[in-house]
Each structure stands twice: as C-alpha cells, then as structure tokens.
Amino acid sequence: xxxxxxxxxxxxxxxxxxxxxxxxxxxxxxxxxxxxxxxxxxxxxxxxxxxxxxxxxxxxxxxxxxxxxxxxxxxxxxxxxxxxxxxxxxxxxxxxxxxxxxxxxxxxxxxxxxxxxxxxxxxxxxxxxxxxxxxxxxxxxxxxxxxxxxxxxxxxxxxxxxxxxxxxxxxxxxxxxxxxxxxxxxxxxxxxxxxxxxxxxxxxxxxxxxxxxxxxxxxxxxxxxxxxxxxxxxxxxxxxxxxxxxxxxxxxxxxxxxxxxxxxxxxxxxxxxxxxxxxxxxxxxxxxxxxxxxxxxxxxxxxxxxxxxxxxxxxxxxxxxxxxxxxxxxxxxxxxxxxxxxxxxxxxxxxxxxxxxxx
Amino acid sequence: xxxxxxxxxxxxxxxxxxxxxxxxxxxxxxxxxxxxxxxxxxxxxxxxxxxxxxxxxxxxxxxxxxxxxxxxxxxxxxxxxxxxxxxxxxxxxxxxxxxxxxxxxxxxxxxxxxxxxxxxxxxxxxxxxxxxxxxxxxxxxxxxxxxxxxxxxxxxxxxxxxxxxxxxxxxxxxxxxxxxxxxxxxxxxxxxxxxxxxxxxxxxxxxxxxxxxxxxxxxxxxxxxxxxxxxxxxxxxxxxxxxxxxxxxxxxxxxxxxxxxxxxxxxxxxxxxxxxxxxxxxxxxx
Numbered sequence: 155x156x157x158x159x160x161x162x163x164x165x166x167x168x169x170x171x172x173x174x175x176x177x178x179x180x181x182x183x184x185x186x187x188x189x190x191x192x193x194x195x196x197x198x199x200x201x202x203x204x205x206x207x208x209x210x211x212x213x214x215x216x217x218x219x220x221x222x223x224x225x226x227x228x229x230x231x232x233x234x235x236x237x238x239x240x241x242x243x244x245x246x247x248x249x250x251x252x253x254x255x256x257x258x259x260x261x262x263x264x265x266x267x268x269x270x271x272x273x274x275x276x277x278x279x280x281x282x283x284x285x286x287x288x289x290x291x292x293x294x295x296x297x298x299x300x301x302x303x304x305x306x307x308x309x310x311x312x313x314x315x316x317x318x319x320x321x322x323x324x325x326x327x328x329x330x331x332x333x334x335x336x337x338x339x340x341x342x343x344x345x346x347x348x349x350x351x352x353x354x355x356x357x358x359x360x361x362x363x364x365x366x367x368x369x370x371x372x373x374x375x376x377x378x379x380x381x382x383x384x385x386x387x388x389x390x391x392x393x394x395x396x397x398x399x400x401x402x403x404x405x406x407x408x409x410x411x412x413x414x415x416x417x418x419x420x421x422x423x424x425x426x427x428x429x430x431x432x433x434x435x436x437x438x439x440x441x442x443x444x445x446x447x448x449x450x451x452x453x454x455x456x457x458x459x460x461x462x463x464x465x466x467x468x469x470x471x472x473x474x475x476x477x478x479x480x481x482x483x484x485x486x487x488x489x490x491x492x493x494x495x496x497x498x499x500x501x502x503x504x505x506x507x508x509x510x511x512x513x
Numbered sequence: 514x515x516x517x518x519x520x521x522x523x524x525x526x527x528x529x530x531x532x533x534x535x536x537x538x539x540x541x542x543x544x545x546x547x548x549x550x551x552x553x554x555x556x557x558x559x560x561x562x563x564x565x566x567x568x569x570x571x572x573x574x575x576x577x578x579x580x581x582x583x584x585x586x587x588x589x590x591x592x593x594x595x596x597x598x599x600x601x602x603x604x605x606x607x608x609x610x611x612x613x614x615x616x617x618x619x620x621x622x623x624x625x626x627x628x629x630x631x632x633x634x635x636x637x638x639x640x641x642x643x644x645x646x647x648x649x650x651x652x653x654x655x656x657x658x659x660x661x662x663x664x665x666x667x668x669x670x671x672x673x674x675x676x677x678x679x680x681x682x683x684x685x686x687x688x689x690x691x692x693x694x695x696x697x698x699x700x701x702x703x704x705x706x707x708x709x710x711x712x713x714x715x716x717x718x719x720x721x722x723x724x725x726x727x728x729x730x731x732x733x734x735x736x737x738x739x740x741x742x743x744x745x746x747x748x749x750x751x752x753x754x755x756x757x758x759x760x761x762x763x764x765x766x767x768x769x770x771x772x773x774x775x776x777x778x779x780x781x782x783x784x785x786x787x788x789x790x791x792x793x794x795x796x797x798x799x
Contacts, residue, residue, distance in 0.1 A: 206697050227703035239694040243716040253702025256712065304702070 156307035156340040164211030187343045189351040190361035232301035236313040240285040247281040271302040291322045311343040382509035393438045394480040414476030438503035441483035447496040543774040551771035563775040576759040587669040588729045595680035617678030629742035661752030680725045687721030734784040
C-alpha cells in the first residue's frame with residue numbers, strides 16, 4: 155500500500171526555516187496536489203519526499219516504511235520534473251529505458267515496460283527521436299513515460315505543465331487525470347495554478363510561507379475555506395473581500411455593516427462565539443454569489459468600470475461606494491447597461507482581523 | 514538599405530584597412546614567398562624549390578615526427594587530466610573553489626620565459642627538485658636535457674602543466690551548463706555517479722571536449738616556446754625540434770623565408786586536416 159505520511163516535517167536552509175512542521179497523510183491511490191504561491195515550500199516538500207533534499211526534522215514514511223535516510227532510488231518513487239529533465243543526447247526509447255538498462259534489468263522486461271509506457275502515453279511513433287525534435291507536450295509525455303517504466307509506488311510531479319502553453323496545459327491535465335485512473339497509483343502533484351489543483355486533485359494541500367493553510371477536497375476548500383488566504387487563493391476570479399464592522403447581533407446571527415456604507419448590513423449566522431460589536435471583520439463574497447437587486451438579503455450599489463464578456467458568462471469589474479474593487483459574475487444575458495447598478499449579496503463568508511474564518 | 518550598409522562600411526573602413534594590410538596581405542604574401550627561392554638576390558620565382566626540398570628534408574620530417582608525437586601523447590593526457598580537474602572543481606564537497614580555480618588557471622597567466630626558467634631549474638640534473646625527489650624514492654637521476662626521450666617527456670610535462678588548468682576551466686564551464694535535474698532524474702533512475710559521468714556528463718560535454726581538442730591541436734602544431742627555452746632550441750641534437758622551431762630556424766636564423774613559409778603553410782594545412790578529421794569523427798550522428 156503506497157501511503158505517504160509526513161509527520162512534523164521541517165526544512166531549514168542554514169538558519170532559514172522554509173517548511174515549518176508539515177503533517178500530511180496521503181492514502182493509497184490518492185491524487186494530492188500541493189498548491190501555493192512561489193516560495194511557499196511546496197516544491198521543497200516534494201523534493202524531500204523524493205529524497206533529493208535532506209529532511210531537517212520530522213519523519214517521512216512511504217508505504218508505512220520510514221524513508222528519512224533511504225536513498226532516493228530506493229524509495230519506490232518516480233518524479234516528473236518541471237523542465238522534463240530528459241537526457242538530450244538520447245532518443246525517446248533510450249530516455250525511457252536508461253534507468254532500467256543501467257541497473258541491469260532483464261532486456262525483455264525493459265522492452266515490455268517501455269512498450270507499455272509508450273502505448274499508455276501514445277508516443278510509440280516518437281521512439282527514435284531526440285528530445286529536441288519533440289514539442290513541449292511530447293517531451294512532457296516522455297518525462298511521464300520515464301516515470302511509468304519505473305513502476306513506482308508513488309508518482310511525484312513538480313509543476314509539470316508550467317512550461318506548456320494554455321491549450322496544451324488543459325490537454326495534458328486531462329491526460330494526467332486519465333493516467334491516474336488507469337494506473338491507480340498514489341500521485342503527489344505540485345503547482346502554483348489553483349485551476350490545475352481544483353481539476354486534478356482528490357485532495358488539495360494549500361501552502362503559504364512553509365505552513366499548511368488547509369487540506370481538503372477541492373470543493374470543500376472552495377465552499378468552506380478556513381481562512382482569508384485559502385478563500386482568496388482557491389477560485390478564479392478570486393473571492394471579493396470587503397472591509398466591514400460588527401454592529402450587533404440578532405436572532406439570525408451577527409450583524410455586519412460594510413465599511414463606509416451605513417445602510418448596507420449583512421446578517422451572518424455563526425455557530426461559534428461572535429466577536430464583540432465594533433470589531434473589524436472582512437466579508438468575503440465569491441463573484442457568483444452576487445445577485446440582482448432584491449435577490450439576496452443585502453443590496454449594494456456599485457459603479458461598473460469594465461465588463462469582460464467570456465461568452466456564456468461575463469465578469470463585471472466594479473467599485474463599491476467606499477472605493478473597494480469587486481468582481482461580479484453574471485450570465486451574459488443579464489449584464490446591466492447602466493454604469494451604476496444595485497446588486498445583492500446572496501452568500502458571504504466572514505473573516506476576523508487575523509484572517510481566520512468566523513463560522 | 515544600401516545607404517545604411519555604406520555608412521556601416523565607412524565606419525568599418527579603418528579596421529578593414531589595418532586588417533587587410535597586417536593580416537590578409539601577410540597570409541597571401543607568405544604563400545607567394547613559399548614559391549620563391551629566397552637565398553638568392555634578388556629572390557626568384559621557383560615553384561618547386563621550397564616545396565620540393567620539404568618532401569626530402571630529414572630535418573622537416575624530424576620536426577614533423579616530434580610535433581605529431583607530442584600531439585598524440587600530450588594532448589589526450591592533458592585533456593584527460595583537465596577532465597579530472599574539472600570533475601574535482603565541480604564537486605559540491607570542494608571548499609574554497611575560487612582559490613582552486615585561480616590556481617589551476619594561473620599557469621596561463623605566468624610569463625613563458627619565467628615558467629621555462631623555473632622548469633629548467635626544477636629538472637636540472639644536479640640541483641633540480643625533480644631529481645632529488647626521484648632519488649629520495651630510490652630512483653636514479655634523469656638527465657632531462659641531454660637525452661632525447663626524457664627531453665621530450667619534459668616538454669610534454671611542461672606543456673601539460675601550462676594548459677591543463679586552462680582546459681579544465683573550459684570543461685568546468687561546460688559541466689556547469691548541464692542542468693542539475695538531469696542528474697537528479699538519473700539518481701532517481703538508480704544510476705550510479707560513475708555511470709552518470711560516462712553516460713550523461715561525457716556525451717553532453719562532447720562539443721566542449723572537441724573544442725578543447727581543436728584548440729590544443731592548433732596550439733601543439735605551433736609549439737615553440739617550450740622547446741626553444743626549456744630544451745634550448747629543440748635540443749638535444751634536434752630531438753625536441755618542432756615544426757614551429759624549424760620555421761624559426763629557417764626564417765630568422767638562416768633567413769630562408771621561402772622555405773620557412775612553406776613550413777608555415779604545411780603546419781596550417783596539417784592543423785586544419787587533423788581538426789577536420791577530428792570534427793568528422795566526433796560529429797553528431799542522427
């Protein structure tokens with residue numbers, strides 16, 4: 155069973171700590187995506203699992219076996235690099251078989267594995283070509299093929315699609331998803347692209363500055379973020395944040411007034427303890443949770459700056475009376491023609507001053 | 514567009530003029546001189562005079578043999594040594610890398626006369642440190658300057674000392690341009706460090722190695738300083754006389770410019786021929 159367990163994993167470069175005690179449990183066959191902005195430690199975490207970086211503290215177990223001091227080659231993992239890391243002087247076939255040939259694997263078995271990988275990735279006709287004669291997408295397939303022939307317990311992907319153009323990225327995303335279904339192996343995937351994370355992952359690990367912000371299924375993170383960072387990072391366009399203040403409580407929950415707009419109040423049900431009246435908070439509203447006037451509990455007047463038409467939907471880039479930017483999602487047919495429009499907030503999230511979610 | 518080209522050529526004109534007078538013309542002129550008998554006054558056109566002599570001149574064949582011997586033995590040894598030095602310099606375990614890099618490169622910067630003098634002292638029969646070291650391990654003294662084989666070995670050691678570091682720095686630059694993740698991929702593929710060197714580093718360094726070889730071949734074909742200064746004008750008895758020295762002897766001591774020009778063109782032709790063969794042998798096979 156190829157489970158991967160990280161317990162209090164710490165990474166320091168000199169005195170500088172870049173990963174601060176990561177705890178993650180990855181189940182057999184799960185597709186887990188580490189996502190976060192540049193420098194958040196996601197690639198370092200992946201490289202520690204691969205054994206390419208030493209672990210400064212904590213434990214990593216693969217398949218229930220502690221691998222802290224196990225050589226990378228003996229961890230039962232295979233890695234696909236961002237730059238593909240293909241051997242430029244070898245043909246596709248040689249690239250795929252190199253590791254097996256060098257370790258004295260029987261030729262018949264090597265040939266079988268290479269043939270199978272080529273068939274899975276549909277690169278059989280490219281076997282005699284050198285990497286420089288391949289397109290970006292084909293190179294990426296070969297890089298994945300090289301991982302497949304190792305028949306690893308765990309596949310590690312380090313931003314594998316970031317060098318591809320937008321169209322190819324979508325295509326390869328689907329291919330990787332298909333591959334995961336076909337192989338059923340545990341996969342850990344690093345990306346800074348939240349769309350990739352949302353579309354590929356069984357579970358997402360959101361990282362920021364070496365801390366795990368939240369772990370959960372894609373839609374759970376989207377619908378129920380733990381904090382302002384996750385709320386803002388997951389979803390495109392990102393969640394709108396409007397400054398507000400607690401003004402009181404009623405039977406339905408806490409009453410919040412948007413900053414600079416005395417008449418715009420939202421009542422938010424809270425299960426936990428509500429902050430005192432006068433506390434500053436942040437109201438988060440996803441673009442699709444704005445409705446037409448009267449559709450939700452609270453109406454709000456905004457001035458529209460720009461409208462982006464994407465076909466079926468449109469995005470309205472607008473400003474509140476207090477000068478805060480908001481993005482509103484609308485059906486193309488319902489785009490207002492006036493520069494000022496009244497909208498309603500149908501659903502909102504509440505965060506305290508530290509950015510933690512108030513539930 | 515034509516106007517713009519004309520302006521560009523006007524700016525280039527001073528350089529092109531100097532280039533033509535001091536570079537192109539001497540090349541053409543010396544080629545023409547090689548077809549003249551230059552030990553008569555006035556010089557006269559005699560196409561077969563120098564070239565005919567070249568074919569039957571034992572001194573030319575001696576110099577050619579010496580030059581090729583150095584080429585065949587010293588160049589591969591030096592490149593192999595340079596490769597070892599580059600691998601060591603590239604090791605992440607090495608401390609004070611900058612210092613070593615400077616130390617390896619320093620011989621190129623040292624003046625030729627100074628280093629030749631030091632080599633003469635080091636290899637001196639009675640006072641040299643090399644013979645003292647040989648004695649201390651129970652080996653007999655070697656008379657480096659009076660016997661042909663040790664003298665030739667001395668030339669090769671000196672040239673290797675001077676240029677191995679230079680080549681190592683070039684090879685090191687090539688090694689550092691190989692992406693680290695290719696090695697990481699190989700490590701994950703369970704490929705040992707030694708196999709990584711032979712199956713990844715060496716093939717990817719091939720263009721750089723060829724570059725070093727070509728530079729070294731050209732340099733050796735023109736070898737002059739070491740046999741002139743260390744073994745005293747190609748001694749003993751012409752045992753270390755190279756084509757460069759023969760050219761000097763004919764041109765500037767015997768003032769036989771015609772024959773010296775013929776030797777010079779032979780040296781250039783040989784360097785080009787050997788380099789072309791080298792490039793053909795190491796060409797990229799599809």
